[in-house]
Amino acid sequence: MMENRHVLVVEDSRVQAKIISQHIAEATPFPTIVAHTLAEAEEVMTGRRDAIFVAILDRNLPDDPDGRIVPLATSLGIPSVVMTASFSEEVRQLLLEQHVVDYFIKNYSEMVAMERLIERLYKNQFVRALVVDDSKLFRHRLKELLGNLNIDALEAEDGRQALEVLAANTDVTLVITDYNMPNLDGFGLIEEIRQTRDKDKLAIIGVSAEDGSHTVKFLKIGANDFLIKPVQVEEFSCRVNQQLDMLEILTKYRKLCGKQNK
Numbered sequence: 001m002m003e004n005r006h007v008l009v010v011e012d013s014r015v016q017a018k019i020i021s022q023h024i025a026e027a028t029p030f031p032t033i034v035a036h037t038l039a040e041a042e043e044v045m046t047g048r049r050d051a052i053f054v055a056i057l058d059r060n061l062p063d064d065p066d067g068r069i070v071p072l073a074t075s076l077g078i079p080s081v082v083m084t085a086s087f088s089e090e091v092r093q094l095l096l097e098q099h100v101v102d103y104f105i106k107n108y109s110e111m112v113a114m115e116r117l118i119e120r121l122y123k124n125q126f127v128r129a130l131v132v133d134d135s136k137l138f139r140h141r142l143k144e145l146l147g148n149l150n151i152d153a154l155e156a157e158d159g160r161q162a163l164e165v166l167a168a169n170t171d172v173t174l175v176i177t178d179y180n181m182p183n184l185d186g187f188g189l190i191e192e193i194r195q196t197r198d199k200d201k202l203a204i205i206g207v208s209a210e211d212g213s214h215t216v217k218f219l220k221i222g223a224n225d226f227l228i229k230p231v232q233v234e235e236f237s238c239r240v241n242q243q244l245d246m247l248e249i250l251t252k253y254r255k256l257c258g259k260q261n262k
Contacts, residue, residue, distance in 0.1 A: 004050060004051065004052065004053040004125060005029075005030055005031070005051075005053060005122065006030065006031055006032065006033050006048070006051045006052050006053070007024055007028075007030050007031070007032045007033070007052070007053070007054055007055075007056060007118060008032070008033050008034075008035065008041070008044060008045065008052045008054070008055040008056065008078070009021055009024070009032050009033070009034045009035070009055075009056045010034075010035045010036075010040075010041045010055060010056065010057045010058055010061070010069060011034070011036065011056075011058045011083070012036050012037065012058060012060065012061050012062055013058075014036065016058075016106065017034050017036065020032075020056060020083065020111070021034055023111050023115060024056075024115060024118065027112070027115040028115055028118055028119055030118065030122065033048065033051070033052065036061075037061055037062060037063045037064075038061050038063045038064035038068060038069055038072075039063055041055075041057075041061075041069060041072070042072060045072065045073065045076050045078060046076070049076055049078070052078055053078075053079070053121060053122055053125060053150065054078070054079045054080075054081060054101070054118055054121045054122070054150070055073045055078045055079070055080050055081070056081050056082075056083055056114070056118075057069050057070060057073065057080050057081065057082050057083070058082075058083055058084075059082060059084060060085075067094075070082065070095070070098045070100060071098060074098060074099050079101045079121055079148055079149070079150050080098075080099075080100045080101060081100065081101050081102050081103070081104065081114060081117060081118070082095055082100050082102075082103040082104070083103075083104050083105075083106050083110075083114070084103060084104070084105060084106065085105070085106050086105075087103070087105055091103075096233050099144070099148055100148075101117070101121065101148050101149060101237065102114075102117055102234075102237065117241075120149075120241050120244065120245065121149065121150045122150075123244070123248070124149050124150035124151045124241075124244065125150050127150075127151045127152070127173060127174065127244060128151070128152050128153070128154065128169065128171050128172050128173065128174075129146055129151050129152070129153045129154070129172065129173075129174040129175070129176065130153065130154045130155070130156060130162060130165055130166065130169070130172045130174070130175045130176070131143055131146070131153050131154070131155045131156070131176050131177075132155070132156045132157075132158070132159065132161075132162040132175065132176065132177040132178060132181070132186070132189065133155075133157070133177070133178040133181065133207070134157050134158055134178065134180075134181045134182060135178075136157070138178070138229075139155045139157070141231075142176055142231070142236075143155060145231070145233065145236055145237070146176075146240070148237075149237060149240060149241065151174070151240070154169060154172065157181070158181040158182050158183040158184055159177070159181055159183060159184025159185060159186065159188055159189035159192070160183040160184045161183075162175070162177065162184075162189055163184070163189070163192055163193075166193065172202070173201070173202055173203065173244075173247060174202070174203050174204075174205070174240070174243065174244065175189075175193065175202065175203070175204045175205070176204075176205045176207060176227075176240075177189055177190065177204065177205075177206060177207065178206075178207050178208065179206065179207070179208040179210070179214055179218070180208070186206055186207075186208070186218070187217060187218070187221055190204055190206070190218070190221050190222045190223055191221055191222065193222070194221070194222040199222060199224055200247070200250040200254075201247070201250075202247075203224045203225075203243040203244070203246070203247055204222065204223045204224055204225075205223065205224060205225045205226065205227060205239060205240070205243065206218035206219075206223040206225070206226045206227070207226070207227045207228075207229060207231065208226075208228065208229065209228070209229040211228055214226075224243055224246075225239050225242075225243060227239060
C-alpha cells in the first residue's frame with residue numbers, strides 16, 4: 001500500500017494552486033496532488049485515498065456552487081484544511097460544523113502556519129491518545145475532534161478503566177481526562193499515571209466544567225495542560241498539537257543529550 005504522505009491541493013485558480021504547491025514542496029517533505037474542480041478532486045480522493053493524509057481545499061470551485069468539497073473529504077475520512085480569500089463568523093461556524101481541521105486566509109503569513117499544521121497532521125497518524133470521561137457523548141465528541149487531527153483515540157469511562165487501557169496500550173502518548181468520574185477521578189488517575197510515566201513522555205490534558213482551583217490542582221499533580229468545558233474546537237486543536245510538538249522536542253533533546261554524553 002502507498003504510504004499516506006501526499007497533500008491534496010484543491011484550488012480552481014491554477015496560479016494559486018501552483019503557489020500553494022510550491023510553498024508546501026519547499027517547506028515540507030510531502031509531495032502534492034493538485035485538482036482544480038470538484039470532479040477532479042472527487043476522482044483523486046476516491047482513486048488515491050490511501051496516498052492522501054490531508055486536503056487543502058478552496059470552497060469556491062466552478063462546479064461546486066453548494067460547497068460540497070468539504071463534506072466530500074470528511075465522508076472519506078480525509079482531514080481538511082480550508083484556504084479562503086475572505087473570512088467571517090458565519091464562514092467560521094459553517095467550517096466548524098463541517099469538521100474541518102483548520103482554516104486560513106490566503107496570504108504568506110497564514111501559509112507558513114498552514115505548512116506547520118500539515119507536518120503535525122502527518123506525524124499525528126502515528127500518535128495514539130486516550131480519552132477518559134464518564135459521559136459517552138463527551139468521549140465521542142473528543143474522539144471526533146482527535147480524529148479530525150489524524151489521531152487514533154481509545155476511550156475509558158473512568159480512571160480505573162483508563163489505567164487498564166494504558167497497561168494494555170503502552171504506545172499511548174496523550175491522555176485527555178475529565179475530573180469528575182466514578183471509581184477513580186481525574187486527579188487520582190493523573191497521580192497513578194505519574195508514578196510510571198513522566199510529563200516529557202506522556203502528555204495529559206485535564207478537562208473540567210469548573211475553572212479556578214481545578215485548573216491549579218490539575219497542573220500541580222502532573223497535567224501538562226487544562227481545558228474548560230464546553231471545549232472550543234480551535235483551542236482544543238491548538239493545545240493538543242502544542243503538547244505533541246513539545247513531546248517531540250523533548251524526545252529530540254534527550255537523544256541529543258545522550259549522544260553528547262557518550
